Amino acid sequence: SLMGGGGILSAAPQLSTVLVLLLLCVHSLRRLLECLFKATSPHPVGPIVTENGSIKGNLGFIHAFVASFSVIIVSELGDKTFFIAAIMAMRYNRLTVLAGAMLALGVMTCLSVLFGYATTIIPRIYTYYVSTALFAIFGVRMLREGLKMSPDEGQEELEEVQAEIKKKDEELQRSKLANGAPDVEAGTGTTLPQSKWHRFISPIFIQAFTLTFLAEWGDRSQLATIILAAREDPFGVAVGGTIGHCLCTGLAVLGGRMIAQKISVRTVTIIGGIVFLAFALSALFIKPESGL
Numbered sequence: 202s203l204m205g206g207g208g209i210l211s212a213a214p215q216l217s218t219v220l221v222l223l224l225l226c227v228h229s230l231r232r233l234l235e236c237l238f239k240a241t242s243p244h245p246v247g248p249i250v251t252e253n254g255s256i257k258g259n260l261g262f263i264h265a266f267v268a269s270f271s272v273i274i275v276s277e278l279g280d281k282t283f284f285i286a287a288i289m290a291m292r293y294n295r296l297t298v299l300a301g302a303m304l305a306l307g308v309m310t311c312l313s314v315l316f317g318y319a320t321t322i323i324p325r326i327y328t329y330y331v332s333t334a335l336f337a338i339f340g341v342r343m344l345r346e347g348l349k350m351s352p353d354e355g356q357e358e359l360e361e362v363q364a365e366i367k368k369k370d371e372e373l374q375r376s377k378l379a380n381g382a383p384d385v386e387a388g389t390g391t392t393l394p395q396s397k398w399h400r401f402i403s404p405i406f407i408q409a410f411t412l413t414f415l416a417e418w419g420d421r422s423q424l425a426t427i428i429l430a431a432r433e434d435p436f437g438v439a440v441g442g443t444i445g446h447c448l449c450t451g452l453a454v455l456g457g458r459m460i461a462q463k464i465s466v467r468t469v470t471i472i473g474g475i476v477f478l479a480f481a482l483s484a485l486f487i488k489p490e491s492g493l
Contacts, residue, residue, distance in 0.1 A: 265437025268480060269429050273445030275473035276422035278452075279466040282306070284362040285412050286453035292370070293405045299454045301409025306446035309417045310426060314439045317430025325432075329484065332428045337481035339421065343474030350467040369412070373404055425477075 277283055282302070289298045320328050417423055422442075429438045 261434040262437040265429065265433035265435070266441035268433060269426065269438040269441030270445040271476055272425045272429065272473075272480075273422055273442050274449065275469060275476050276420075276425060277446065277449040278469050280420070280422070280449075281362060281416045282413050282420070283449055283453045285366070285416060286409070286450050288363055288366050289405070289409055289412075290454040292366070295454050297403060297405050298409045299450060301406040302413040302450045302454075303447055305410045305413035306417060306450060307443050309414060309423060310439055310442040310446060313423050313426035314430040314435050314442070317427040317438070318435045320431045328431045332432045333481050333484040335428050336425075336477050339425065340474045340477030340479075340481060343421075343470050343477060345474075347467050347470035347474055350470060365412070369408055373408065376404075 286298060286302045289302075426438060426442050429442075
């Protein structure tokens with residue numbers, strides 16, 4: 202069994218290490234953004250920070266958190282990264298796959314937030330309305346794609362991911378045979394003495410991290426995170442995005458095949474388009490100076 206007692210114990214250090222790394226990344230990002238906030242010029246740029254408005258600051262964080270979380274959910278369910286986690290979890294230890302994918306998505310989210318915050322050297326009024334226009338464009342594009350999709354859309358992407366993972370599996374098996382190493386990750390073979398690093402960074406962990414990171418780079422959810430970080434509270438965007446990714450990846454790992462069969466990529470795409478358009482329309486009622 203992939204989830205046997207030995208498999209869980211062997212992957213537990215990886216998962217705990219990843220959780221610690223994610224917490225350190227988010228904490229470091231927060232400290233970095235706080236330092237950057239203090240160095241910003243007096244004119245309104247980027248997310249609004251007020252000295253006497255703790256309520257406004259809290260609302261800004263909540264608004265950014267909800268926006269980032271919801272955008273990630275509608276963008277990632279049935280996405281390529283979702284299928285990668287689902288298929289790998291059916292072949293290998295689930296905790297190892299979850300740890301590798303979570304670390305990749307956490308790092309990607311923090312990088313995207315930093316990219317988005319870098320645009321705050323531009324006055325906020327410009328980045329606010331440019332990001333609003335981009336959300337509108339994304340929303341219209343997703344609606345068009347969703348309406349043109351067939352009910353069975355997503356099967357091709359699933360097959361593409363399966364072929365890609367199968368190719369990686371063959372390369373991994375050839376490497377193991379060449380080195381005379383047993384298939385420890387799947388719970389077979391005799392466990393040999395391992396270095397401390399190999400206990401935490403196994404070939405499957407690296408494969409899950411690499412495939413997820415490359416699939417996420419330039420993806421719609423990454424672009425949406427960058428746009429949100431340019432107009433919302435960046436810490437709220439980072440936390441909401443990370444939790445959203447963890448939820449989607451967790452669902453993929455725990456019941457990816459069942460969920461992939463139940464959800465409709467067409468429906469999720471249409472809902473995603475509506476969510477993006479809703480954020481764009483909200484700009485008509487919220488002023489850039491409000492900080493929300």
